[in-house]
Amino acid sequence: xxxxIGGPGTVSGLLxxxxxxxxxxxxxxxxxxxVGFYRYTAFCFLIASMGLQVLWSFGLACLDIYALRKKRDxxxxxxxxxxxxxxxxxxxxxxxxxxxxxxxxxxxVQDIGYCxxxxxxxxxxxxxxxxxxxxxxxxxxxxxxxxxWMLASV
Amino acid sequence: xxxxIGGPGTVSGLLxxxxxxxxxxxxxxxxxxxVGFYRYTAFCFLIASMGLQVLWSFGLACLDIYALRKKRDxxxxxxxxxxxxxxxxxxxxxxxxxxxxxxxxxxxVQDIGYCxxxxxxxxxxxxxxxxxxxxxxxxxxxxxxxxxWMLASV
Numbered sequence: 001x002x003x004x005i006g007g008p009g010t011v012s013g014l015l016x017x018x019x020x021x022x023x024x025x026x027x028x029x030x031x032x033x034x035v036g037f038y039r040y041t042a043f044c045f046l047i048a049s050m051g052l053q054v055l056w057s058f059g060l061a062c063l064d065i066y067a068l069r070k071k072r073d074x075x076x077x078x079x080x081x082x083x084x085x086x087x088x089x090x091x092x093x094x095x096x097x098x099x100x101x102x103x104x105x106x107x108x109v110q111d112i113g114y115c116x117x118x119x120x121x122x123x124x125x126x127x128x129x130x131x132x133x134x135x136x137x138x139x140x141x142x143x144x145x146x147x148x149w150m151l152a153s154v
Numbered sequence: 155x156x157x158x159i160g161g162p163g164t165v166s167g168l169l170x171x172x173x174x175x176x177x178x179x180x181x182x183x184x185x186x187x188x189v190g191f192y193r194y195t196a197f198c199f200l201i202a203s204m205g206l207q208v209l210w211s212f213g214l215a216c217l218d219i220y221a222l223r224k225k226r227d228x229x230x231x232x233x234x235x236x237x238x239x240x241x242x243x244x245x246x247x248x249x250x251x252x253x254x255x256x257x258x259x260x261x262x263v264q265d266i267g268y269c270x271x272x273x274x275x276x277x278x279x280x281x282x283x284x285x286x287x288x289x290x291x292x293x294x295x296x297x298x299x300x301x302x303w304m305l306a307s308v
Binding site: 095100101 | 193194195196199246249250251253254255256257258260261264265299302303305306307
């Protein structure tokens with residue numbers, strides 16, 4: 001199995017996982033502190049998918065730390081297959097939730113002008129949360145592609 | 155390069171491309187026939203991304219027909235790299251546009267009840283269009299994974 005930047009059990013892989021966890025957690029915090037987010041399904045979906053992302057990425061970060069400290073090799077086909085499936089599912093959910101929320105934010109800010117008219121008070125928080133969601137997705141997309149490449153190149 | 159189901163220049167690949175073009179075109183038709191869709195950015199984005207999908211998939215379907223009739227081999231690394239990039243971009247855009255539109259439809263149908271109250275008259279058309287967008291995405295995701303696997307397994 002080729003040794004790639006961002007692969008499991010490498011320092012770059014660990015940094016990617018930590019980045020995903022931190023940005024996903026920040027996205028949840030920004031959303032939860034926005035007033036009245038719970039009235040809208042897409043924003044709740046963003047919190048749920050970012051929560052799943054934190055669990056998955058933090059779990060794999062711990063596994064990476066264990067592998068780096070004990071010098072264990074995580075790059076076997078069975079484990080990488082598991083990482084591929086998990087990364088693909090979480091990446092797709094992160095993109096889906098970020099896009100659904102982005103569609104709503106554009107609606108509120110631009111299309112029907114709820115933000116300008118003051119119907120929604122925490123538009124800035126919603127925008128930041130969606131932005132952090134997209135950053136999380138870009139990091140998990142990187143991990144996902146590295147894992148898929150490793151599995152395919154066995 | 156491994157010969158895979160759904161690869162370029164194969165009958166299954168051609169069927170996938172035709173499916174993508176047909177569902178993307180149907181999604182555009184369902185959206186365009188919905189009253190007042192142009193007021194909402196996410197619905198316009200869905201039309202734009204489905205339009206790009208039709209162009210890309212129809213172009214590759216024509217290339218597949220040419221390759222099948224002339225018995226040409228399209229499975230070389232340079233061409234497949236091009237297909238990987240194009241498929242990935244169009245798949246990501248299709249998912250993003252479908253999710254943004256789905257978030258809006260859920261908002262109208264459930265969260266703020268615009269459909270029930272009759273503020274929007276063509277909710278059924280919007281729902282069908284978004285559904286067809288998701289079917290298109292699932293087909294382009296299949297093509298995208300097959301291409302990526304072929305490129306990685308060179």
